[in-house]
Amino acid sequence: MKLQDKLLQLKAGRKAILAANFYNFETLSGIMQAATNLKTPLILQLSESSIRYMGLPVAVAMVKAAIREFRVEAWLHLDHGSSVSMVSKCLDEGFDSVMIDASEKSLEENIEITSQVVEIAAGYHANVEAELGFVPKLGQKYKDNEFTRPEDARKFVESTGINALAVAIGSAHGFYKQAPKLDIELLARISQTVPSPLVLHGSSGIPDTMLIEAIENGICKINLATETKNVFMLALKERLRNNDEIDLRIVFPYATKAVINLIEKKLKTINKIR
């Protein structure tokens, strides 16, 4: 099934899918093991910095092999694509889905760049996600009027033809210094105004009850990145404390296990598994 069809199916059923970023073999393996254990579909995401770290062909080959090997229903998605050329490269390498993020530009420019991506992606039958409103990146804060406005969202989706819309409703990338608060009422209005499935960025640290409320009010894709890096590194540091082990194949599985536990927990929440 194409991801765009899966997302529409989820929207109709008021359900959501986890979209997990991975950074190396270990995090990919942990995420896939969790999805296998719970038999749930999921989206695997690569950011541009992870692509630079692993190299595009290697990262893609690793994902494709993992999907075959683990027999999980999964799709490969580009997270926060910054340019039309980057999106094109990823589509050429076989991505199922791409995000073009021109959310820091004006509405008109965002529409123009996003429309170009939709046209290119159509040639690959790929899913396209874009962002309207502005979800703060690491180290940034919300400024005034940066939440997604329902009428703008409708105009944006209709003019561009995107499959999924990332909305700014109070979440932020990275960890939260204060308890996060999502504007669920605004989310519900966007969901009623816009036909496309909605995406929540910055879910790390958002309480489960709030995630469930977001899903019930129109969120179909939940992006998770920061928490995965965090549990991986914490487990690694713990394992290496007063320990001279040099065999990374003995050390890394502890960190991978922490990823499995985290992703299983998130999958259970998002897929309502008890």
Ligand SMILES: [Zn+2]
């Ligand atoms: Zn994001």
